Amino acid sequence: MKxxxxxxxxxxxxxxxxxxxxxVLSALYFGLTSTxxxxxxEFTRLGGDILLLLGVDASAWQxxxxxxxxxxxxxxxxxxxxxxxxxxALMMVLLSNSFKIRLPQHKRRYLQGLVGGIIAGFGARLxxxxxxxAFFTGVPQFSLHSWIFIVATGIxxxxxxxxxxxxxxxxRPSLVRGAAQPSKVKTRIIQPYVGAAIAIAYLGLILYxxxxxxxxxxxxxxxxxxxxxLIERGQICFTAxxxxxxxxxxxxxAKAIIVGMAASSVLTFIIIAIYGLTxxxxxxxxxxxxxxxxxxxxxxxxSGCETxxxxxxxxxxxxxxxxxxxxxxxxxxxxxxxDHLGIxxxxxxxxxxxxxxxxxxxxxxxxxxxxxxxxxxxxTVAREKNYHHHFELKRAVK
Amino acid sequence: xxxxxxxxxxxxxxxxxxxxxxxxxxxxxxxxxxxxxxxVITDCPGSFRNVPEEALAHGYTxxxxxxxxxxxxxxYIYA
Numbered sequence: 001m002k003x004x005x006x007x008x009x010x011x012x013x014x015x016x017x018x019x020x021x022x023x024v025l026s027a028l029y030f031g032l033t034s035t036x037x038x039x040x041x042e043f044t045r046l047g048g049d050i051l052l053l054l055g056v057d058a059s060a061w062q063x064x065x066x067x068x069x070x071x072x073x074x075x076x077x078x079x080x081x082x083x084x085x086x087x088x089a090l091m092m093v094l095l096s097n098s099f100k101i102r103l104p105q106h107k108r109r110y111l112q113g114l115v116g117g118i119i120a121g122f123g124a125r126l127x128x129x130x131x132x133x134a135f136f137t138g139v140p141q142f143s144l145h146s147w148i149f150i151v152a153t154g155i156x157x158x159x160x161x162x163x164x165x166x167x168x169x170x171x172r173p174s175l176v177r178g179a180a181q182p183s184k185v186k187t188r189i190i191q192p193y194v195g196a197a198i199a200i201a202y203l204g205l206i207l208y209x210x211x212x213x214x215x216x217x218x219x220x221x222x223x224x225x226x227x228x229x230l231i232e233r234g235q236i237c238f239t240a241x242x243x244x245x246x247x248x249x250x251x252x253x254a255k256a257i258i259v260g261m262a263a264s265s266v267l268t269f270i271i272i273a274i275y276g277l278t279x280x281x282x283x284x285x286x287x288x289x290x291x292x293x294x295x296x297x298x299x300x301x302x303s304g305c306e307t308x309x310x311x312x313x314x315x316x317x318x319x320x321x322x323x324x325x326x327x328x329x330x331x332x333x334x335x336x337x338x339d340h341l342g343i344x345x346x347x348x349x350x351x352x353x354x355x356x357x358x359x360x361x362x363x364x365x366x367x368x369x370x371x372x373x374x375x376x377x378x379x380t381v382a383r384e385k386n387y388h389h390h391f392e393l394k395r396a397v398k
Numbered sequence: 399x400x401x402x403x404x405x406x407x408x409x410x411x412x413x414x415x416x417x418x419x420x421x422x423x424x425x426x427x428x429x430x431x432x433x434x435x436x437x438v439i440t441d442c443p444g445s446f447r448n449v450p451e452e453a454l455a456h457g458y459t460x461x462x463x464x465x466x467x468x469x470x471x472x473x474y475i476y477a
Binding site: 013032097098099100102103104105106109165170173174175176177178180182183185186202223235237240241242247248250252264291303304312315317319388391395 | 404405406407408409410411412413414415416417418420421422424425426437439441442444447448451452454456457459465467468469470471472
């Protein structure tokens with residue numbers, strides 16, 4: 001028992017296991033609700049809610065007409081996905097006694113986070129989905145826009161990684177001679193009790209949703225909770241998946257995400273076939289490419305994407321407050337620019353909703369999806385090998 | 399694996415978020431002479447895994463097991 005508690009709360013979980021479960025759960029969530037696990041659509045609506053508080057009614061903007069701006073975030077299942085993720089992550093952080101206010105040593109990080117957050121929020125909504133709806137849950141829906149988005153995100157993160165390496169960007173570390181004393185550890189432990197109280201209250205709320213017949217809200221709140229727990233415990237980071245391959249040849253996260261997407265694709269395929277559901281398809285257009293590149297650049301600048309920043313904020317990493325604000329500002333800017341500044345007409349209207357199941361049939365769709373994921377996996381491994389080959393040569397010369 | 403050797407350099411990364419702990423650690427090790435000991439203090443949860451794994455992947459060795467100190471970790475790595 002003690003060992004189990006240690007494994008569940010004291011250690012981070014294996015990313016492969018976590019992403020496999022997340023892949024299966026997101027396919028189930030689609031089967032139950034006909035919607036996908038996504039967050040940035042709700043961020044855009046939050047921006048609309050804030051505008052309304054400021055006296056601006058944005059519900060007539062084309063973008064809000066498209067994504068829907070009804071009620072409040074508390075009456076939207078997508079809203080509960082977001083708040084459930086925050087609460088699930090916070091719960092696990094507290095239960096593992098790992099909350100700590102973490103203030104970056106370099107003040108420039110706040111500005112980098114805000115600017116990166118805005119670019120990532122703008123790009124994600126331009127492409128109609130972040131690393132979830134246009135990536136992790138987009139590929140299993142056989143929506144072609146997610147294929148374009150993955151390539152574009154790769155390009156964006158490549159340039160982001162280059163930027164990260166610039167001395168003026170990364171700053172100098174505080175390397176000092178000799179040993180230093182670590183922080184004093186508090187002996188009174190209260191975090192797990194707070195975590196347990198939050199867990200009980202939140203489970204009560206989910207129960208309330210189901211008992212009062214608000215099934216959609218209950219499912220959103222429940223799956224949000226599960227996704228929050230998973231991404232925090234697995235330290236799932238889509239930003240790192242790309243960036244660390246370029247920076248230090250690290251491949252763990254990229255490989256785990258690919259495996260999770262493959263599992264999710266197969267399960268979604270089965271669910272679509274059995275229940276006759278229509279997969280969720282987004283427009284593939286120039287906007288997908290441009291949005292993906294901006295998203296990739298922004299998430300590296302901000303050190304986290306719209307999903308990763310959620311659990312980091314709950315861990316007490318203050319850097320992610322400006323990132324969260326930036327994400328909402330960027331998404332709202334895009335919603336404004338969509339019709340007011342002609343983004344739709346220039347970048348989107350030429351595109352089309354293309355779903356692989358419709359264009360090539362179900363069997364070819366799943367086979368080509370798995371083949372594409374296989375190629376991504378091979379490229380990831382090749383990049384890791386290539387990096388270490390060059391590193392060995394460099395070390396040998398030294 | 400306990401060592402009594404005093405660290406030659408200390409990298410205090412408390413407060414820094416990923417990827418900077420990994421970048422700083424690898425750069426610090428690269429700039430040190432072989433055999434010198436680096437102490438890393440970090441509190442970014444992502445770095446609890448990627449700092450030790452990348453230090454090993456880049457051919458450095460650990461002087462002792464990582465120490466969990468409350469909400470932070472201490473690593474002792476030979477350049």
